[in-house]
Amino acid sequence: MKKGFIDRDKIDWENLEKKVIEKTxxxxxxxxxxxxxxxxxxxxxxxxxxxxxxxxxxxxxKVDSACLLKVEDNNKLTKIPDVAYIRIKRHGYNKTISDKDYIFNNLKIISEQANSNYWIIDLRDNTGGSNWVMITSLLPFFEDNVLGYSKINNDDIPWSKKDGYFFNGVNNLSKGYINYPIINTIHPRKIYVLINHRTSSAG
Incomplete structure (x- = not known):
């Protein structure tokens, strides 16, 4: 734990060891x-x-339901002109569809609403899984750039969009799943991101 835990410098190891020995x-x-x-x-x-x-x-x-969207009686979202909506569901463990289908379905939803000035990206109940699959689904929103990092021991491994593909370090993870580079096609005035008490991990 002392060697590999990501926040090892913030832990009082002497106190932890004392309490753990008590529990033995x-x-x-x-x-x-x-x-x-x-x-x-x-x-x-x-x-x-x-x-x-x-x-x-x-x-x-604690559950905060203040971000719930208005729905009709038939449980479908109310369509608001010039406002696009996509729900990014968790994907990884216990997959219900393949990585390729997940990415394709989300990119199709985005392309059908590409000219919208306002976007709602719904991450409620997204408990995580494969971050690269979910990020690849959202590549139209990003310019080529570093998007984030993983930390392995003391090394920062960048996630980036490069030449329209998703890279983890030097590895192109998305090329086998999308047949062409995804350029930055979405230029909204505002993006609203919905989360709740279950949004976590890669979500």
Whole structure:
């Protein structure tokens, strides 16, 4: 943990070790759960040899429904002129469609509303998964540039849009899934992003 945890410089390791040793008096699993909780990062987990997933104890976020969109009785979104909408669903674990279909479906929705001046990008209930697939879906919004980073030990690995494709470091992850480069075609006046208590991780 001291060597590989992403926020290792912010942890009081002496205090963590003391509290974890106390929990070993109960059980090994209790000690592991205590350690993960004290790290404070809900991405961290431990898989036992019996395939039991141990996670930390984190308080549940309060639900804020203030960002709910107005819907008609038939549960469809109200169409507002010059306002485009796309929902970026979680994608990764337990996939319901292939990466290629996911990307194609989202790019099709974007292209059909490309001239809209206002966009709503809905990330509610997007608990994450494959970040590169979701970002590739949104490439029309981005110029060629660095979009973010992953951190591996002390190295920053950039995610970038280059020549219309999505790169993780030097690896072009999207070329096998899109047949042509995606240029920056969406130039809205404003973009509104919706999140809720379940928006997390790669979402």
């Amino acid at each position: 008096k109960i059980s090994k699993d209790s000690a592991i759960v205590e350690a993960i909780t004290l790290l404070g990062n809900n991405h961290t987990h431990y898989l036992t040899k019996d395939k039991v997933l141990l996670t930390g104890r984190f308080p549940k976020a």
